[in-house]
Each structure stands twice: as C-alpha cells, then as structure tokens.
Amino acid sequence: MSGQNDHDQNIAPPPELMRLLNEMCDGNLSSEQLAELNELLVSNEASRWSYIHTVHLREGLRRWAKSQGEATASDVVDMIKRASLDTEDVPELSLDGEFRLSDDAMAAAVEASQQNLNGSRGQSIRIRMSPISSKKSRWLKVAYGAAAMLLVSSAFWLFRPSSETVQLADATPPVIEEETALSKTEFTLYESHSVVARVASLTPDVAWSRGKEPADFLMRLRPGDVIGIDKGLAKIEFSDGAFILLHAPGVLQINSGSSADLVRGKVAGRAENGNFVLSTPSATVVDIGTEFGVDVGRSGTDVTVFDGEVHVHGMLSDKGSSSVRRLKQGMSVRIDPGGLPQRLLNAADTDYSRQFFQSAGPPSVDQYYVSLLDLVSGHETAQPRIAGSIDPATGFWGRPPWIDPSTLGTQMGDTQFTQTDWNPMVDGVFIPRSNAREMQIDSDGHMVYLPANSGSTWGPIWARRRSDVDLSREISPHSRHNHWGSGTLAAVRDRLQHSHDGLMGLHANVGITFDLDAVRDSRSSKIEYLKAVVVNLNGSDQQTQPADLPLADLRVFVDGRLRYSRLEFGQYDGDAQMIVPLAEDDRFLTIVTTDAGGDPDFDHVVLIDPVLQLQPMPADILQPDGA
Amino acid sequence: MSDDQEKNEEGRKIRLTGEDFVALVLQHEHRIRGFVASLMLPSSDVDDVFQSSCLAAYKKLESFGYSEEKTPDEEFVRWVCTIARYEVLQVYRKRRNAKVVFSSELVSELADMQLRETEQILDRAEALVDCVDRLSDKQRSLITMRYREGTSVADIATFLGKSSNGIYKALERVRAQLMACIRRKLNIEGIVR
Numbered sequence: 001m002s003g004q005n006d007h008d009q010n011i012a013p014p015p016e017l018m019r020l021l022n023e024m025c026d027g028n029l030s031s032e033q034l035a036e037l038n039e040l041l042v043s044n045e046a047s048r049w050s051y052i053h054t055v056h057l058r059e060g061l062r063r064w065a066k067s068q069g070e071a072t073a074s075d076v077v078d079m080i081k082r083a084s085l086d087t088e089d090v091p092e093l094s095l096d097g098e099f100r101l102s103d104d105a106m107a108a109a110v111e112a113s114q115q116n117l118n119g120s121r122g123q124s125i126r127i128r129m130s131p132i133s134s135k136k137s138r139w140l141k142v143a144y145g146a147a148a149m150l151l152v153s154s155a156f157w158l159f160r161p162s163s164e165t166v167q168l169a170d171a172t173p174p175v176i177e178e179e180t181a182l183s184k185t186e187f188t189l190y191e192s193h194s195v196v197a198r199v200a201s202l203t204p205d206v207a208w209s210r211g212k213e214p215a216d217f218l219m220r221l222r223p224g225d226v227i228g229i230d231k232g233l234a235k236i237e238f239s240d241g242a243f244i245l246l247h248a249p250g251v252l253q254i255n256s257g258s259s260a261d262l263v264r265g266k267v268a269g270r271a272e273n274g275n276f277v278l279s280t281p282s283a284t285v286v287d288i289g290t291e292f293g294v295d296v297g298r299s300g301t302d303v304t305v306f307d308g309e310v311h312v313h314g315m316l317s318d319k320g321s322s323s324v325r326r327l328k329q330g331m332s333v334r335i336d337p338g339g340l341p342q343r344l345l346n347a348a349d350t351d352y353s354r355q356f357f358q359s360a361g362p363p364s365v366d367q368y369y370v371s372l373l374d375l376v377s378g379h380e381t382a383q384p385r386i387a388g389s390i391d392p393a394t395g396f397w398g399r400p401p402w403i404d405p406s407t408l409g410t411q412m413g414d415t416q417f418t419q420t421d422w423n424p425m426v427d428g429v430f431i432p433r434s435n436a437r438e439m440q441i442d443s444d445g446h447m448v449y450l451p452a453n454s455g456s457t458w459g460p461i462w463a464r465r466r467s468d469v470d471l472s473r474e475i476s477p478h479s480r481h482n483h484w485g486s487g488t489l490a491a492v493r494d495r496l497q498h499s500h501d502g503l504m505g506l507h508a509n510v511g512i513t514f515d516l517d518a519v520r521d522s523r524s525s526k527i528e529y530l531k532a533v534v535v536n537l538n539g540s541d542q543q544t545q546p547a548d549l550p551l552a553d554l555r556v557f558v559d560g561r562l563r564y565s566r567l568e569f570g571q572y573d574g575d576a577q578m579i580v581p582l583a584e585d586d587r588f589l590t591i592v593t594t595d596a597g598g599d600p601d602f603d604h605v606v607l608i609d610p611v612l613q614l615q616p617m618p619a620d621i622l623q624p625d626g627a
Numbered sequence: 628m629s630d631d632q633e634k635n636e637e638g639r640k641i642r643l644t645g646e647d648f649v650a651l652v653l654q655h656e657h658r659i660r661g662f663v664a665s666l667m668l669p670s671s672d673v674d675d676v677f678q679s680s681c682l683a684a685y686k687k688l689e690s691f692g693y694s695e696e697k698t699p700d701e702e703f704v705r706w707v708c709t710i711a712r713y714e715v716l717q718v719y720r721k722r723r724n725a726k727v728v729f730s731s732e733l734v735s736e737l738a739d740m741q742l743r744e745t746e747q748i749l750d751r752a753e754a755l756v757d758c759v760d761r762l763s764d765k766q767r768s769l770i771t772m773r774y775r776e777g778t779s780v781a782d783i784a785t786f787l788g789k790s791s792n793g794i795y796k797a798l799e800r801v802r803a804q805l806m807a808c809i810r811r812k813l814n815i816e817g818i819v820r
Binding site: 029060066568 | 664770774788
C-alpha cells in the first residue's frame with residue numbers, strides 16, 4: 001500500500017475516482033466498480049483522502065438534513081415531556097437545552113441498546129430528564145445542548161430497536177389529541193360576523209328574490225343576512241343543528257346559529273337538538289326538539305307540529321309577549337297579527353313540503369360514484385349539498401376567514417394535522433409547514449415530505465355543486481365576499497356552469513385527507529379510482545401575461561405514498577385529467593396544493609367534477625361538459 | 628515517566644458520567660459514524676457497528692479520562708473510533724454474511740489516517756455547515772429529501788416531476804459544489820496542509 005502523500009488533500013479528485021465516489025454515495029456501486037475503487041485506495045493516499053472526505057461529507061449531510069427536522073428548543077422540550085412518564089420532573093427543563101439524562105434513563109438506554117443488539121424488538125423506554133447542575137463545565141452544557149437537538153433528530157440511537165421503530169413509553173401524542181378534541185368542542189360559532197348557517201340545498205327550479213340571494217359563493221349565512229326565494233325550495237342548515245325548509249315565496253332573516261326571523265312565507269323546520277327559535281311578526285316559536293311548520297300570512301302566524309313539541313308565544317303589539325301555548329304532535333294554532341291566539345286547527349302537514357328531510361336516497365347517478373363535493377360539504381353523501389367548505393386551520397366548516405379586512409383570508413399554518421371529527425368522510429385537513437419538512441397528512445400518522453412554501457393559505461377548502469340557478473345574480477365578482485379575492489370568481493362561475501357535478505377549490509397551501517374506508521362503508525362498494533380535472537384558475541378574468549402568473553403544485557398521496565402530481569402549473573397550462581387508481585386496502589386519500597415555491601397569491605387550484613368511482617360505468621357520464 | 632508518575636497522572640484525569648457519555652456521543656455521532664462508514668462503505672451495517680461500538684465504549688467508560696486543561700471531545704472521538712475500528716474488524720470476522728468490502732490492511736490504513744487527523748476532519752465538518760448554508764433552497768430541499776428521509780432517487784424524481792438521471796446529476800453537482808466550497812474555505816483559513 002502506498003504510504004506516500006503525493007497529492008495535496010485540497011486538490012479535487014480525478015474524474016475516474018469522482019465517478020466511483022458518486023456511485024458510492026448514491027448506493028449504486030457495482031462489484032466491478034468496488035474492485036476498481038479498492039485498487040485506487042490501496043495504491044494512492046490522495047485517493048484514500050478523497051474517499052474519506054466523501055464519506056464524511058455524506059455523513060455530514062445526513063446530520064445536517066436530520067437537524068432540519070426539529071429545529072427549535074421548544075420542540076425538544078415537547079419531545080421530552082412526551083417521552084417522560086413523569087412530567088413533573090420536566091418543567092425545570094430550560095429552553096436553552098441544558099438538561100441531563102438521569103441515571104435511570106442511561107441505564108434504560110443501555111439496556112435497550114443491549115436488547116437491541118440481542119435481537120429483541122419493541123422495547124419501551126422510560127426517559128426522565130432533569131436540569132443540569134450549574135456547576136457543570138461549559139463544554140458539557142454545550143454538549144448537552146447539542147445532544148438535546150440530536151436526541152430528537154437522531155431518533156434516539158441508543159433506544160432504536162432494530163426494526164427502526166422507536167417505541168417510547170407513553171410517547172403517543174396525547175397533547176395533540178387533547179388539543180384537537182378541545183378545538184372540536186368549539187364548533188358552535190362565536191363571533192357576531194361569523195357564519196352561523198348555510199344554504200344546504202335547493203330545488204332545481206329555485207329563483208332568488210332580487211337582492212335576497214346569498215352574497216357568499218358558498219352560500220354561507222351570517223347574522224343579519226336575509227334570503228328570499230320567489231320559486232322553489234331552499235334548505236337552510238344552522239350551525240346548532242336545525243334545518244329550515246323555506247318555501248317560495250318566502251323571506252327569512254338569519255339571527256344566529258339557533259334562531260331566525262320568518263318575515264313572510266312558510267317554512268318546515270326540524271330541530272332535533274331543541275331550542276331553535278323562529279320569530280314571526282306576531283309570534284315566537286320555540287322548538288323543543290321536533291318537526292314543525294310555520295306559515296306567515298295576512299291572517300297571522302299558523303304553527304303546526306308534525307312531531308314532538310313546540311312552545312308558541314304571541315307577540316302582543318302593546319303588551320309584550322302573551323302566554324305560552326304548548327303544542328304537541330298533530331296540534332296547530334293561529335296567532336293573529338295582534339299577537340293573540342285565535343283558534344286551534346287540526347294539523348295539516350300536507351300544506352308543507354318536507355321532502356328534504358326525508359332521506360329518499362341518492363340520485364341514480366350516485367350509485368356509481370361518490371362526489372368529493374359531497375364529502376367536503378358534509379357527511380350526508382346520500383343528500384347532495386349545494387356547497388360546503390372546511391377551514392384548513394381548524395377543520396370547521398363554517399368560519400369565514402376573509403371576513404376580517406385586516407387579514408383578508410390569509411391563514412398561517414400551525415403545522416398540525418387537524419382531524420375533522422364532525423365529518424366521518426374527511427379524515428382531516430392541514431396547512432403544510434413552510435419549510436421543507438415532514439408533515440403528518442392523516443390520522444394514521446403517515447408523514448410525507450412537502451416542498452418549501454409560504455406556509456399560508458387563503459380562505460377555506462370549498463366545494464360547490466353546479467345548479468341551474470342564475471349565478472350571475474348570486475354575487476358580484478368585486479364583492480368583499482368574493483372568496484379568493486382576485487377576480488377569479490368569474491372563471492369559477494363559468495367552469496361551474498359547464499361542469500357535470502361542480503367544483504372543489506384548494507387554494508395553495510392546503511391539504512385534505514379523505515377516509516376511503518368510511519366511503520366504502522357508507523356505500524357498501526369498492527372504490528376503483530379517483531378522477532378529476534385539475535386546473536389553476538388564478539386571476540382568469542384578468543389580462544395578465546403568462547410569465548406573470550403564479551404557479552401551483554398539486555399532489556395526491558394514498559396512505560402517505562405519492563400517487564399523482566401536477567407541478568408548477570398555471571392558468572395558461574390548461575386542464576389536466578387526473579386518474580388515481582385505488583386498491584381495496586388503500587385507506588387515506590390526501591390531496592395537497594402548494595405554491596410551487598413562489599408567492600401563494602392567486603394559486604387558485606380547482607378540481608372539476610372530483611369523484612371516487614365505485615364501479616364501471618359509461619365514460620360519458622363522468623365526462624364534464626366543458627372541462 | 629515512572630509507574631508512579633503515570634498513576635498520579637491517571638488519577639488526575641476527569642472521568643465521564645453516563646450522562647456525559649451520551650451527550651458526547653450524540654454531539655459527535657456524525658464523526659464516529661463517518662469513521663465507521665469509511666471502513667465498510669455506507670451501508671446498513673454501519674448503524675449496527677456504530678451502536679455496538681458505543682455500547683462497547685460505554686462498558687469501558689471507567690477506562691476513559693481526560694485532563695482538565697482541555698475538553699474531552701477530541702480524545703473521546705479518538706477513543707470511540709479506536710473501539711469502532713476493532714468492532715468493524717470483529718464484524719468482518721464474526722459475520723460471514725457481512726459485506727466485506729476492504730481488506731484488513733486497507734481498513735487499518737483508513738482508520739489510522741483518520742485517527743491521525745481527527746481535528747482536520749472536524750474542521751471540514753464545520754466548514755460543511757457553512758457551505759450548506761450557501762446552497763440554494765432547492766439544493767437544500769434535495770439534500771433534506773435524500774439524506775433526512777432516505778428517499779430513493781426514483782421517488783424524489785417522481786415527487787419533483789424530474790427524471791432519475793436529473794436527480795443523480797443534481798446530487799452530484801451539490802456534492803461537488805460542497806467539496807469545492809470546503810476546499811476554498813479551509814485554504815483561506817490555512818487549515819489544509
């Protein structure tokens with residue numbers, strides 16, 4: 001072996017050696033190349049140094065890359081708290097990383113390491129951290145600080161079972177689960193300007209009264225909103241769980257998540273939770289958990305109980321409220337315009353349409369596929385809803401993030417995957433981390449790498465079914481309610497009118513995960529594939545040059561594995577058909593949009609007619625008319 | 628030095644506790660792993676040997692001490708690497724199915740070279756951190772995918788919508804760029820001989 005150092009270490013290796021070292025780094029070294037490398041290393045010290053430096057470079061990059069995973073001291077503290085069985089020992093842990101392993105932890109670590117070497121798997125480890133003594137020398141504090149970071153990033157080499165699976169006692173994420181559970185309890189909306197109801201569905205013949213159509217493209221309603229129809233039926237869903245079926249001609253004003261004013265016309269109502277309050281010019285009807293009908297006419301207010309019990313107060317013009325009338329199933333009462341009860345009537349529910357409350361089953365076309373629009377809009381897949389949305393930060397369906405002019409809808413991600421317990425078809429939602437790091441994308445804990453992005457998004461994930469309603473009167477493109485806020489709405493409206501089912505919007509950067517098992521269970525059917533047309537409608541009604549338009553990425557993962565991607569596409573890249581085959585054991589389907597490394601503004605990714613195909617059907621049925 | 632002097636010298640050395648040991652191993656993990664990898668090529672065996680080396684070192688912890696004039700880092704790395712060197716040879720001897728890539732003579736030579744130059748290797752590692760900072764965001768993302776997640780080149784290619792060959796080339800360019808950066812940096816600082 002040559003011991004002569006005839007090359008300076010600081011000279012780049014010759015190309016032949018460089019080629020072998022690159023193959024080595026990529027794990028592609030063949031037997032012949034290994035022999036070639038061996039020969040070079042034996043014969044030449046400079047080659048040996050080049051080889052050594054390359055191996056250390058690889059290890060250095062590995063270390064650097066792992067250090068990107070958990071970069072903050074608070075992450076370390078959180079990790080330690082989760083890892084420790086006795087969190088009372090932890091609070092003194094300071095954020096500058098000064099801590100030490102207790103003897104117990106060390107012993108456990110060594111024991112686990114030994115068992116690991118002996119082939120045992122799944123060893124649970126108890127780790128307890130305690131503050132470092134102030135008398136410790138400075139180098140140790142530095143070492144401990146570094147160790148604190150590496151404890152996380154190196155996945156506890158001492159505790160790593162040979163299966164690569166780290167099992168720490170009580171290391172499941174209870175904190176996250178608790179936080180999620182807590183946030184779910186806040187479903188009832190809280191701020192006066194928040195969405196408290198939405199138009200859930202419409203009959204095809206519905207005609208809005210002029211100036212009384214929902215201002216929101218997604219037909220969400222806020223306190224004070226007034227809606228009116230001249231023809232057809234509109235089903236209104238309140239955040240507290242009540243439904244109102246507004247008959248034409250009728251006008252309804254939304255007051256809160258559990259109350260409304262019927263200005264004129266008639267409604268059928270159902271409030272299984274009770275305590276829904278419907279006021280009319282002459283009466284207040286308090287639902288005690290029932291189904292009822294209310295009709296406001298020139299003769300006063302007629303109240304009919306179909307099922308359960310309601311309380312009716314007459315609104316006396318000069319004396320306030322009259323006595324309470326309790327009505328049970330089959331009973332009716334008329335309250336005259338002066339607020340006085342006039343006479344009891346026999347229940348005549350035939351005057352009311354209650355068709356939307358009865359589950360008549362899905363339309364025939366839905367026997368063949370499930371629309372993601374319905375999965376986003378709510379869990380009643382058998383009852384298609386006209387629109388729906390999910391806040392990607394909280395998982396709520398109703399919150400209008402752009403209502404506050406100071407934020408205009410921009411939401412920063414909290415790097416958490418948020419489960420949407422209210423909707424069994426949707427596993428959860430998230431806003432991807434801003435830096436290129438792992439992100440949990442489903443409740444099974446699958447982690448995927450997502451590219452660097454701005455870490456923010458705009459508005460909700462939304463779904464809107466096509467309807468025959470005249471959309472031009474629904475909303476002005478320049479309204480403050482124009483979600484996505486960039487004049488894209490005209491293009492959205494146009495594509496909606498030419499779609500088969502409707503559109504789903506995912507403004508970069510968001511992700512949504514569907515539970516395929518829940519869909520299979522609800523339909524007792526296999527799912528064959530996901531199909532949609534992918535398009536970026538960014539500022540489509542504006543005369544912007546292609547080079548100036550923002551780009552977006554869309555990726556589809558199944559159980560954490562990438563199955564489809566369309567990258568760096570903008571308005572002028574047109575439509576792309578997406579088909580993602582799905583196997584029987586595929587569980588979680590995740591769709592993620594990111595901003596392609598640029599600015600997230602105007603990254604208006606839309607899926608046209610997104611469906612889960614249940615069984616073969618003629619191709620023309622799924623083909624969107626205008627896609 | 629007489630036996631008594633040696634005993635006195637040994638007696639003045641500071642011993643490490645178990646916690647100190649863990650902290651030092653975690654801090655210098657990349658150096659020790661790099662040493663092990665250089666003796667047997669980067670492979671899955673490296674993890675096993677790294678762990679067994681650390682365990683062997685921990686069992687012998689009482690035999691390690693360092694003088695109070697300096698920090699234990701370099702002595703510690705040299706000490707664990709020396710143990711690792713024998714662990715590598717032991718693996719080669721005991722496990723017939725272990726992928727033997729180098730002769731014992733070459734393993735010893737590679738080990739000796741590194742043990743002689745531990746500080747220089749440390750300088751290069753520190754320079755590397757600065758050099759990575761100078762890479763573009765896309766290059767750093769590529770490194771993260773390849774080395775943090777262990778994502779295969781084929782998967783990265785699918786993920787980024789590029790060809791596998793393109794990803795190989797990109798990784799090559801990154802490594803070459805980093806090597807050049809390290810050389811420049813150490814030349815400027817007069818560290819490389």
